[in-house]
Amino acid sequence: MLLQGNLKEFSLPNIFQLVKMSAKSGALTIRRGEDWGKIFFRNGLINYAYSAPQLLPLGERLVKSGSISARQLKEALAEQKKAGEGARIGTILLQSGDIDRGTLEQAVREQIQDSAFNFFSWSDGDFEFSADEHVTDEDILVEMTVETVIMEGCRRIDEWELIFEHLGSLERVPHLAYSERVEERGEITLTAQEWRVLVHIDGRADINTILRDCGLDRFHGAKVIYSLYSGGLITVTEAAIEGIGSGLSVAVRGPIDIYNEVFLNTLTDANLVKQLRVEMIDDKEVEIPVLAGQVQSMNGNGNGNGKGDGNGNGVEGQGEDVLVFTVAASSPEQAWRHFARESSAWVLLANANDRDSLRATKADLEFVRGLGDVPFVVATYTSMADDELSAKQVARALGVDAEVPVLACQLRDRESVVGVLKAVLELIVR
Numbered sequence: 001m002l003l004q005g006n007l008k009e010f011s012l013p014n015i016f017q018l019v020k021m022s023a024k025s026g027a028l029t030i031r032r033g034e035d036w037g038k039i040f041f042r043n044g045l046i047n048y049a050y051s052a053p054q055l056l057p058l059g060e061r062l063v064k065s066g067s068i069s070a071r072q073l074k075e076a077l078a079e080q081k082k083a084g085e086g087a088r089i090g091t092i093l094l095q096s097g098d099i100d101r102g103t104l105e106q107a108v109r110e111q112i113q114d115s116a117f118n119f120f121s122w123s124d125g126d127f128e129f130s131a132d133e134h135v136t137d138e139d140i141l142v143e144m145t146v147e148t149v150i151m152e153g154c155r156r157i158d159e160w161e162l163i164f165e166h167l168g169s170l171e172r173v174p175h176l177a178y179s180e181r182v183e184e185r186g187e188i189t190l191t192a193q194e195w196r197v198l199v200h201i202d203g204r205a206d207i208n209t210i211l212r213d214c215g216l217d218r219f220h221g222a223k224v225i226y227s228l229y230s231g232g233l234i235t236v237t238e239a240a241i242e243g244i245g246s247g248l249s250v251a252v253r254g255p256i257d258i259y260n261e262v263f264l265n266t267l268t269d270a271n272l273v274k275q276l277r278v279e280m281i282d283d284k285e286v287e288i289p290v291l292a293g294q295v296q297s298m299n300g301n302g303n304g305n306g307k308g309d310g311n312g313n314g315v316e317g318q319g320e321d322v323l324v325f326t327v328a329a330s331s332p333e334q335a336w337r338h339f340a341r342e343s344s345a346w347v348l349l350a351n352a353n354d355r356d357s358l359r360a361t362k363a364d365l366e367f368v369r370g371l372g373d374v375p376f377v378v379a380t381y382t383s384m385a386d387d388e389l390s391a392k393q394v395a396r397a398l399g400v401d402a403e404v405p406v407l408a409c410q411l412r413d414r415e416s417v418v419g420v421l422k423a424v425l426e427l428i429v430r
Contacts, residue, residue: 003028003129012119013150015127020044020146027133032125033284037115040135045143048108048135049115056114056217059089061107062099064215066192072098090140104140112144113152114217120153156219163226170207170222171239171275179232188233197224198233206239208276212287240273240292243323245342250424252326253336253368254349255360259381260326261291262411263349267324267421268293269414281334288335292325295421322421336367345424346376349409350398352389353382358397365398375427379409379420 003018007030015028023044030037037051056064059073068076073089076096080087090107093099119125135141176198182188190198193216200210211221228234243249254260264272275290327336348364351357361378368376378400382388389397391406400406405423410416 003127005127007122007125007127010127012116012122012127013153015129016046016146016150019129024129024131025134026129026131027135028127028129030119030122030125030127032122033282035284037119038133039112039116039119040133042134042141042143045145046112046116046149047141047143049112051115051118056111057089058107058111059093060215061110062093062103065107067103067107068093068098072096101140105142108140108142109144112142113149114219116149117153117156117219120157159223160219163222167207167222167226167229167236169239169242170211170218171241171277172236173203173206173239173273174201174210174225174229174234174236175203176201177233177235181232191224193220193224194228197221198228201234204272205274206276207236208278208287209274209289212276239275240294240323241275241277241290241325243294244292244325244339247320247323248344248425248428249323249325249342250345250347250421251339251343252324252347252349253329253364254326255329255351255364257326257329259349259351259383259411260329263347263379263381263409263417264291264293264324264326266412266414267295267417277335279335279338281332286332286335288331289328290325290339292323295322295324322425324421333367337371340371340374344375345428346374347420347424348376348378350378350380350394351383352380352394352408353387354389355397357383358389358394362398365400375424377405377407377420377424377427379407379417381409381411 003015012030019026019028019041021044025042026040028039028041030039035052038049039046040048059068059076062068063070063073072093076089076092076098079092079096080089083092090099090104094101094104196214196216197210200213205213207222207225208218210225211218214221216224225234229236252260252263254263261272272291272293275292277288277290279286279288325339327339346368348361348368350361365378368374378394378398380389380391380394388408391408395402395404395406398406405427407420407423408416409420
């Protein structure tokens, strides 16, 4: 049976149905860029599936479901390494008595469903069915009908639509709440997964970040968040990064994440939101960590504009609040360019210990200059107290002219970092 093509022309459910009707055995390989996977059939029934990179390895899946402990998995992995190539983690757990056959079968079924659902979301990708390829060394094989897998995929799509209808976005920030529904019930009973999510809700991390930190995959984790939301235990607020481009927004870029974070923490009095934006880059989903916060401005006479907190946490002379943010230094340039299109100005943080320390800043400077006529300032800091280049030495080493402000900055001194922000905002209004 020769079956190959692209998902643009032939949907995955249709391919499944064709294999089922012909009662074929073999492997359906699906590939999109570096991502790929296989779905195995036996007499038209699905009996195994996996994706690469693996969404959730079998051992981690068993830990997350509470079937085994992290210690048991660690011991099984050590035994697997000792046994050598071909040893399967599920078989080892079965032989040790840590799980039974039914638990392993359920985990394999969930792995098949997760892999298939992942492929269902692909609108593009090459596929090829090979009747000569079969599973030979897996822990356990199950048999699932094509209809079961398709129905599960459709159910998940419907649930995703419901989740996004109410939560709006996984970039929104959840907050603990107390509603009338909670009081009516009198007591609260949480599942293990709900508690696992709840302990990460601090009013600053967005849903994507919480799902990453609690260890649940995005679909099942989002279901837990929605359960807490619909039960009145949490509320959600708009994502801070949704404000990028809608008003004044200043991007902070430096070679070392911890110093970028210190700068923003000082500027916002540690009132930062941790966001995790999922970007499609080269046909792959890439998680982009973002830190963002609002700096409340003040009017020209130094009085609060009605939005301030009364503690002087403003930038005098500006007429609107400013969103400041930074993206993880390791993020792809494509992600930086996406944010750059909507940013009003840039602050380049430069380590001014010596000329070697400025190498990374030269690359950052090249990136910002490539954006065109974008206002920016260079803010220097030192990580070693005894060494420091002067502003003139930094400007000369970077090759910036007199129109680009080069300011010495004490990252933990609020007056110093506010001075940097004022300088870049003055460039915007020129």
